[in-house]
Amino acid sequence: MVTEKDVEHIGELADIGIDNVELATFTGQFNAIVEYFDVLDRVQGEGAVTRDLYNVLREDVVEPSLSQDEALQNAGAQEDGFIKAPRVM
Amino acid sequence: MAVHTINFEPDDRYNAFLKVCAKPTHGEGNLAGITIAVKDNISTQGIETTCASKILKGYVPPYDAHAVGLIKSAGAAVAGKTNMDEFGMGTSTENSAFGPTLNPCDTGRVPGGSSGGSAAAVAAGMVCMALGTDTGGSIRCPAAFCGIVGLKPTYGRVSRYGLIAYANSLETIGPMANNVTDVSLLMSVIAGHDRKDTTSHDKPYNHIPSADIKGLRIGIPGEYFGKGVDPEVAVVVRRAIGRLEELGAVIVPCSIPSMEYALAAYYVICTSEASSNLARFDGVRYGPAVDTKKSWHAAYQDMRKQGFGPEVRRRIMLGTFALSSGYYGKYYAKAQIARENVRKDFARLFSEVDVLCGPTMPTIAFKLGEKSDPLSMYLSDILTVPVNLAGIPAISIPCGKVQEMPVGLQIMGRPFEDERVIDVAYAYEQAAKP
Numbered sequence: 001m002v003t004e005k006d007v008e009h010i011g012e013l014a015d016i017g018i019d020n021v022e023l024a025t026f027t028g029q030f031n032a033i034v035e036y037f038d039v040l041d042r043v044q045g046e047g048a049v050t051r052d053l054y055n056v057l058r059e060d061v062v063e064p065s066l067s068q069d070e071a072l073q074n075a076g077a078q079e080d081g082f083i084k085a086p087r088v089m
Numbered sequence: 090m091a092v093h094t095i096n097f098e099p100d101d102r103y104n105a106f107l108k109v110c111a112k113p114t115h116g117e118g119n120l121a122g123i124t125i126a127v128k129d130n131i132s133t134q135g136i137e138t139t140c141a142s143k144i145l146k147g148y149v150p151p152y153d154a155h156a157v158g159l160i161k162s163a164g165a166a167v168a169g170k171t172n173m174d175e176f177g178m179g180t181s182t183e184n185s186a187f188g189p190t191l192n193p194c195d196t197g198r199v200p201g202g203s204s205g206g207s208a209a210a211v212a213a214g215m216v217c218m219a220l221g222t223d224t225g226g227s228i229r230c231p232a233a234f235c236g237i238v239g240l241k242p243t244y245g246r247v248s249r250y251g252l253i254a255y256a257n258s259l260e261t262i263g264p265m266a267n268n269v270t271d272v273s274l275l276m277s278v279i280a281g282h283d284r285k286d287t288t289s290h291d292k293p294y295n296h297i298p299s300a301d302i303k304g305l306r307i308g309i310p311g312e313y314f315g316k317g318v319d320p321e322v323a324v325v326v327r328r329a330i331g332r333l334e335e336l337g338a339v340i341v342p343c344s345i346p347s348m349e350y351a352l353a354a355y356y357v358i359c360t361s362e363a364s365s366n367l368a369r370f371d372g373v374r375y376g377p378a379v380d381t382k383k384s385w386h387a388a389y390q391d392m393r394k395q396g397f398g399p400e401v402r403r404r405i406m407l408g409t410f411a412l413s414s415g416y417y418g419k420y421y422a423k424a425q426i427a428r429e430n431v432r433k434d435f436a437r438l439f440s441e442v443d444v445l446c447g448p449t450m451p452t453i454a455f456k457l458g459e460k461s462d463p464l465s466m467y468l469s470d471i472l473t474v475p476v477n478l479a480g481i482p483a484i485s486i487p488c489g490k491v492q493e494m495p496v497g498l499q500i501m502g503r504p505f506e507d508e509r510v511i512d513v514a515y516a517y518e519q520a521a522k523p
Contacts, residue, residue: 007406014364014409015371015386016402017394026403032464033407037357039350040423045430056287070151076378085373086381086388 002030092116097124097168099215103191105206106215108137109169118164120278125160126210126219129170130177131262132251133157136167140253141185142175144396148375154251155286156220156262156279163278168216171206175398176367177224177255179203180469181460182231184400189457192235194494198454201234203227207265208235217266218275222252224260225355226449226473229485232265233497234454236487238272238514239265243505244480245290247276248283256362257288259355259477269486269515273298276507296508298515303337305513306442312348313447313472313499321491326448329488329498332520333446333513341442347430348475354427355474356467357411357420363401364408370396403463431478439503444513448472449485449497472499482507486514488521 007027011018018026068081077084094114101109107129115122127133130140132150134157139145153161161167174184182190182205192200193213200209204221208231211219221228223241232239240263247262254260264275273296280294309330314323334340345351372379372392379392397405411420438445451472460466476483481504488498498517502510 002410006410010406010410010413012386013413014405015368015389015393016397016405017390019394026406029403029463030407030410032462033356033467034410036464036467037353037411037420039353040357040420040427043350043354043423043427043430045426058284066151073151074148074375076372076376077381083374084381086379086383086385088385 002027002034093122095122095124095166097166101215103193103196103200103209103213104188105171105190105209105213106169107139107141107172107187107206110136110167113166113168115166116164118162119274120160121164123165123218124168124216125165126168126171126207126216127157128173128204128207128219128221130173130222130253130255131157131220132253133167133170136170138170138253140176141173141187142397142401143186143377144370144372144393145376147377150251152251154262155248155283157251159279160220171204171210171219173206174203175401176253176363177203177222177227177260178363178400178404180226180230180466181455182206183457184398186398191457192454194236195454198456198494199234201231201450201454204265205231208232208237208239211235211237211265211267218271219265220262220279221265222260222262223477224256224359225470225477228263228265229449229473229483229497229499230470232485233449233495236495237265237267238269238484238486239263240272240276240484240507240511241476241482242276242280242507243482245288246292246294246505246507247279248286248289250283250285254366256359257366258362259359269298269511269518272484273511276511290505292505294507296511299512300516300519302333302513302516305338305444306341307333307338308341308343308438308442308445310343310345310348310445310447312345317468317471318448318451319453319491322448322450322452322496325489325491325496326498329517330446333517336516336520343438343442343445345434345438345475347427347434350427351431351475351478352467352471354424354431355470355478356407357424358428360404360408361411361421362408364405364412367401367405372396400463428478431475435475435479435481443502444509445501447499449499453491453494453496476501480504482510484510484514486518488517
């Protein structure tokens with residue numbers, strides 16, 4: 001059973017922003033969906049999955065990329081050629 | 090090379106497009122002068138790309154997705170960006186922040202989703218071809234509901250570079266068109282290796298469809314005609330399979346036991362990946378500007394509450410929940426085992442048969458607003474998600490009608506046998522011609 005308190009906590013973790021009206025709706029929907037997920041309790045099988053596939057990595061060589069202007073063109077707030085974010089402290 | 094300009098002024102009464110390119114240019118090549126609509130979660134240099142979300146309003150990508158670069162190089166004219174369920178999360182295109190797309194076959198019904206705009210644009214004849222994306226059926230479902238052809242390629246066959254990620258391990262870009270030949274042609278342009286996508290395989294597609302399916306073994310999983318599948322849809326699809334048998338195919342009844350939990354596994358995995366992927370949308374690097382005067386969490390919560398629609402917020406939270414401490418083992422870890430079981434079921438069947446056939450969707454296109462409860466909408470994906478869990482190719486082609494609405498026949502194949510799936514679809518299409 002997922003409680004409103006659980007959903008509020010998840011909303012905090014996901015930085016999603018929930019108000020009290022939504023909290024009741026989401027909690028109801030969550031319970032129906034999570035109840036459906038319980039079918040996974042019946043799953044049997046091996047935990048580890050191995051494949052004949054490997055990571056594809058390259059040497060860290062500098063290559064042409066976006067210019068500073070291009071990288072900044074979609075940023076809402078900028079200062080001195082940098083992207084500006086909300087304060088952390 | 091000569092550059093040509095064409096006029097593109099579609100009558101978009103179905104709200105298929107989020108952005109129309111009125112005077113697209115094109116060059117020479119296999120797709121010279123062909124108008125192609127591009128789903129709005131695929132990056133297009135200089136053309137606004139929003140994923141049908143308010144959180145990306147105004148975002149103009151500084152680069153093209155690899156697949157977009159390839160169609161341009163082949164001479165195609167990018168006609169515009171098509172409507173979709175926000176970030177690909179939905180089965181009806183009703184979850185768009187910019188209003189639903191209507192089904193051209195019946196405007197009171199949904200076109201399917203999430204590539205509903207691409208399907209409607211093709212079905213209504215506004216464009217010849219379209220690019221869609223398929224995470225759990227998002228190409229095949231709208232193809233079935235709108236009566237067109239849509240291919241979900243093998244995972245890794247088409248580069249995902251520039252596809253704005255929702256659930257990386259499941260999704261792929263794929264071709265949509267009015268017939269199998271055009272789908273095959275578009276596939277031949279977009280398939281192939283791309284070093285910018287580390288999951289890309291070096292498997293180009295150079296294939297001309299062949300209608301010879303004599304001796305081909307076609308498996309019919311009982312689960313695809315079971316509970317939840319509209320009996321009238323089942324009848325139409327069985328008749329289409331009978332047609333393939335007349336053409337010389339051998340029909341083999343079979344079973345996919347893991348279907349029991351495939352849908353639950355799919356939703357745990359896709360929401361988990363979404364919760365991580367969509368963390369990047371915070372109004373800092375793109376989209377409407379975040380209020381930098383507020384504190385970190387307050388600013389992000391305000392931005393994401395305003396910017397994401399209800400279904401996206403629901404899925405981010407579901408994924409956060411499935412990955413959270415105390416629940417990971419019960420949900421995410423179990424879903425990964427379930428996924429492996431689905432893959433093993435398909436591998437076992439493909440040692441006995443060449444392709445599998447069944448309906449694409451359990452019903453015809455539903456009415457706008459009919460499925461307001463999220464779980465009932467999720468259940469519509471039951472026949473399409475197993476393919477994404479296993480990474481195999483599958484196509485949907487029109488195979489008849491129920492209540493004047495199109496029904497899709499789904500053909501699923503072995504990994505990297507997209508050609509064979511195309512051939513079976515082509516054989517049916519040629520045989521069904523009036």
